Amino acid sequence: MLLWMKNLRWRQRLACAALAALVCAPVWAGRETIQVAGSATVLPFASIAAEEFGHAFSRFRTPVVASGGSGGGLRQFCRGVGSNTIDVANTSRPMRAAERENCRRNGVSNIVEVRFGLDAIVFASHRQTPAFALLPEHVFLAAARMVPQDGALVPNPYQRWSQIDAALPDVEIALLWPAANHGTRETLEEKVLLPGCAAFAAMGALDETARRAACTRLRRDGRVTEIAGDYTETLARLAVQPQALGVFGLGFFEHNRDRLRVATVNGVAPTREAVAANRYSVARALFFYVKGEHFGLVPGLREYAAHFLSPELAAPLADAGLTPLDEAARQRALAALREATEAQTR
Amino acid sequence: MNNMTEPTAAAPDDDARARLACIRATLARRHARERRFRALGQAAVGFGVLCVVFLFASILYKGVPAFWQAHIAAEVHFDPARIHVPPPPHPHSDETPAQFQERMHRWREQLARAPWEDLLVDALLAHLPPEAAQHRADVARLLTRGERYRVREMLAEDFSLLGKTVALALLADARVDVWYKNAQQANLPDTVRRWAQELRARGALRLQWSSALLMNTDSRASPASAGLAGALVGSLYMMLLVIVLAVPVGVASAIWLEEFAPKNRFTDLIEVNINNLAAVPSILFGLLGAVIFINGLHLPLSAPLVGALVLSLMTLPTIIIATRVSLQAIPGSIRQAALGIGASRVQAVFHHVLPLALPGILTGAIIGVARAIGETAPLLLIGMSAFVSTVPRTPLEPSAALPVQIYLWQGNELRNFFEARASAAILVLLVLMLSLNAFAIWLRKRFERRW
Numbered sequence: 001m002l003l004w005m006k007n008l009r010w011r012q013r014l015a016c017a018a019l020a021a022l023v024c025a026p027v028w029a030g031r032e033t034i035q036v037a038g039s040a041t042v043l044p045f046a047s048i049a050a051e052e053f054g055h056a057f058s059r060f061r062t063p064v065v066a067s068g069g070s071g072g073g074l075r076q077f078c079r080g081v082g083s084n085t086i087d088v089a090n091t092s093r094p095m096r097a098a099e100r101e102n103c104r105r106n107g108v109s110n111i112v113e114v115r116f117g118l119d120a121i122v123f124a125s126h127r128q129t130p131a132f133a134l135l136p137e138h139v140f141l142a143a144a145r146m147v148p149q150d151g152a153l154v155p156n157p158y159q160r161w162s163q164i165d166a167a168l169p170d171v172e173i174a175l176l177w178p179a180a181n182h183g184t185r186e187t188l189e190e191k192v193l194l195p196g197c198a199a200f201a202a203m204g205a206l207d208e209t210a211r212r213a214a215c216t217r218l219r220r221d222g223r224v225t226e227i228a229g230d231y232t233e234t235l236a237r238l239a240v241q242p243q244a245l246g247v248f249g250l251g252f253f254e255h256n257r258d259r260l261r262v263a264t265v266n267g268v269a270p271t272r273e274a275v276a277a278n279r280y281s282v283a284r285a286l287f288f289y290v291k292g293e294h295f296g297l298v299p300g301l302r303e304y305a306a307h308f309l310s311p312e313l314a315a316p317l318a319d320a321g322l323t324p325l326d327e328a329a330r331q332r333a334l335a336a337l338r339e340a341t342e343a344q345t346r
Numbered sequence: 347m348n349n350m351t352e353p354t355a356a357a358p359d360d361d362a363r364a365r366l367a368c369i370r371a372t373l374a375r376r377h378a379r380e381r382r383f384r385a386l387g388q389a390a391v392g393f394g395v396l397c398v399v400f401l402f403a404s405i406l407y408k409g410v411p412a413f414w415q416a417h418i419a420a421e422v423h424f425d426p427a428r429i430h431v432p433p434p435p436h437p438h439s440d441e442t443p444a445q446f447q448e449r450m451h452r453w454r455e456q457l458a459r460a461p462w463e464d465l466l467v468d469a470l471l472a473h474l475p476p477e478a479a480q481h482r483a484d485v486a487r488l489l490t491r492g493e494r495y496r497v498r499e500m501l502a503e504d505f506s507l508l509g510k511t512v513a514l515a516l517l518a519d520a521r522v523d524v525w526y527k528n529a530q531q532a533n534l535p536d537t538v539r540r541w542a543q544e545l546r547a548r549g550a551l552r553l554q555w556s557s558a559l560l561m562n563t564d565s566r567a568s569p570a571s572a573g574l575a576g577a578l579v580g581s582l583y584m585m586l587l588v589i590v591l592a593v594p595v596g597v598a599s600a601i602w603l604e605e606f607a608p609k610n611r612f613t614d615l616i617e618v619n620i621n622n623l624a625a626v627p628s629i630l631f632g633l634l635g636a637v638i639f640i641n642g643l644h645l646p647l648s649a650p651l652v653g654a655l656v657l658s659l660m661t662l663p664t665i666i667i668a669t670r671v672s673l674q675a676i677p678g679s680i681r682q683a684a685l686g687i688g689a690s691r692v693q694a695v696f697h698h699v700l701p702l703a704l705p706g707i708l709t710g711a712i713i714g715v716a717r718a719i720g721e722t723a724p725l726l727l728i729g730m731s732a733f734v735s736t737v738p739r740t741p742l743e744p745s746a747a748l749p750v751q752i753y754l755w756q757g758n759e760l761r762n763f764f765e766a767r768a769s770a771a772i773l774v775l776l777v778l779m780l781s782l783n784a785f786a787i788w789l790r791k792r793f794e795r796r797w
Contacts (some may be wrong), residue, residue, distance in 0.1 A: 033744060035647065048567040051567045058451050059455075064648060064733065066731070066733070112508075160414040207763070231759065232756070232758075232761065252759040258531050258532070258533055315483065
């Protein structure tokens with residue numbers, strides 16, 4: 001009996017040791033796999049880059065790409081240096097000063113910013129509805145809570161698009177707008193609502209913050225629906241609400257042309273050429289940020305960043321809806337990256 | 347009938363008759379009520395069966411075609427004029443394995459830079475009108491991107507193929523596949539569509555069974571070859587770890603609670619809490635796991651180990667309850683007989699009660715594990731929704747999981763293609779679940795003893 005107990009103790013001890021080893025192993029061992037997280041818009045592009053990187057370099061593991069939003073990715077990125085923090089953050093907007101400060105406080109100060117392309121945001125309706133030819137002021141008048149009328153701000157009276165402009169289709173106003181968790185919403189404010197708002201003299205009378213608030217406050221009478229999910233959810237909504245106008249990424253629209261009709265903005269249809277030539281205005285730059293402190297820690301990080309910008313990747317990334325950098329900008333980004341990695345090694 | 351009249355009453359005839367009439371009158375009502383209830387019950391079961399049939403039929407209808415994908419038959423010539431790569435290195439006697447490994451990596455990187463796309467485009471051009479040669483990049487769009495790596499691996503494995511021509515069925519691009527199955531849904535550029543029509547008319551483009559769905563890992567760059575291999579292995583790791591972690595702990599706590607624990611407030615409290623925990627929404631376990639395992643213990647993100655820990659917590663109450671129920675079902679006479687011939691309480695439980703309760707325990711455990719495998723919400727919170735395109739070698743490596751993969755494919759922007767893919771993944775998950783449940787039923791039938 002005593003022997004058995006002793007035996008059990010020993011076994012228990014062994015089990016405890018095994019469990020402890022299991023728990024501690026990942027903390028001690030250096031990491032082999034690059035970890036990337038951030039914007040859901042960048043996720044498809046970063047996934048393609050990660051996969052192609054894995055195919056091109058047999059000596060490195062294929063990176064893992066997680067979602068979590070631009071802000072969420074940068075929060076993880078700035079948590080500190082070490083193998084239990086991520087190496088690359090994807091964002092659909094540049095890093096803010098407060099985020100840089102947060103990073104620096106946690107010891108992440110060598111941050112390499114790579115701007116790798118442009119992403120266009122499109123307005124699209126169901127295939128059955130007539131085409132929209134939008135101007136920023138149309139969208140502003142359809143979406144804002146208070147609109148200028150005869151020099152004064154009044155609660156939004158518009159019910160149909162044709163009331164805003166006779167040239168627009170005579171259908172009920174219904175907008176499927178990205179919710180606040182999406183970076184897309186910010187881009188829409190910057191590139192559509194604020195320019196649309198600026199067209200009205202009544203708005204010019206307000207001071208800066210009040211104008212911004214008035215321009216970006218959305219109506220609450222049920223004509224603007226906020227979508228917290230992904231573009232698939234917007235598409236599903238369009239199927240049951242065919243007169244609605246939804247917001248999509250260019251890549252998503254191109255893969256679902258059979259269900260969607262795209263709207264022009266300022267008379268320009270969203271194509272990659274129009275985005276590259278800066279003619280289509282509702283576009284934003286996409287970035288990824290590499291943690292310089294990890295260049296020596298995680299194998300392949302330098303190569304991953306450079307491979308993202310390589311010409312072989314241009315075709316698959318464009319197929320996924322990205323407007324890649326032009327050659328000069330690409331060379332500049334590569335040179336900046338090289339400089340940053342050399343500075344770190346020195 | 348005469349039994350109905352009570353013996354005490356000196357029953358006058360008409361009194362009995364009146365009672366009989368009363369019974370008759372209510373009898374019809376009671377029968378009608380019974381018929382109504384039965385009909386209602388049958389209708390409920392029928393509705394349920396109809397729903398299940400509809401669900402399965404729609405999943406099968408959508409999912410099964412995903413296993414047959416559009417392929418393009420082509421003769422791929424491993425052209426030495428295009429592939430300028432030396433033969434693979436052989437280990438020298440005077441080098442360390444690490445040095446050889448390094449030379450091998452360098453050779454593989456050289457191989458990776460060869461123009462594989464050109465090789466495939468050359469093969470396709472044989473089927474296409476001559477003007478297609480001016481649009482090589484568009485011709486390459488007919489094939490899914492992963493095929494160039496397949497051809498590369500062929501040569502890496504057998505370098506003697508260089509200079510030879512091999513007839514291959516090349517996996518077509520996802521959009522070509524959608525076009526083949528339903529021309530209305532296609533979002534193909536016009537030139538690519540024309541070439542696809544040409545290839546189809548020549549019989550080169552046709553549907554063929556594809557194992558990509560089962561054998562490949564997830565892919566974004568090459569959607570047509572996206573598969574479930576990584577997710578399957580990840581889910582398998584999780585299943586094994588849940589069995590290893592949750593079953594011993596669950597069974598041990600159930601045995602103690604049922605056979606040894608004193609009945610007092612403390613054990614009552616534990617019992618109530620176990621029952622409550624079984625009803626806690628699974629996402630809360632995910633939140634708990636993210637806080638304890640990821641933020642607290644710094645375990646890696648998206649690892650099957652963390653998923654298994656979270657799912658084990660979730661499954662524990664189910665296993666404890668199932669074990670207690672099957673222990674309760676063992677008659678007390680077994681325990682008493684064992685104790686009566688001098689066995690200790692531990693011996694009575696482990697030698698007599700537990701073996702008899704085992705089928706019930708196993709059934710409960712397997713059904714608990716099967717439920718855990720189908721769980722999505724807690725996994726999303728510990729980062730298992732990340733894009734992982736490798737098969738995990740250990741449970742500590744990042745991995746996908748089956749239910750999460752379904753969720754991710756359902757949200758993919760290439761909807762027309764991935765809707766079928768997701769349904770096929772649901773089929774795979776259902777097959778896994780049904781076989782686990784069938785195993786549980788078999789165990790019960792095989793070892794169950796009725797009292």
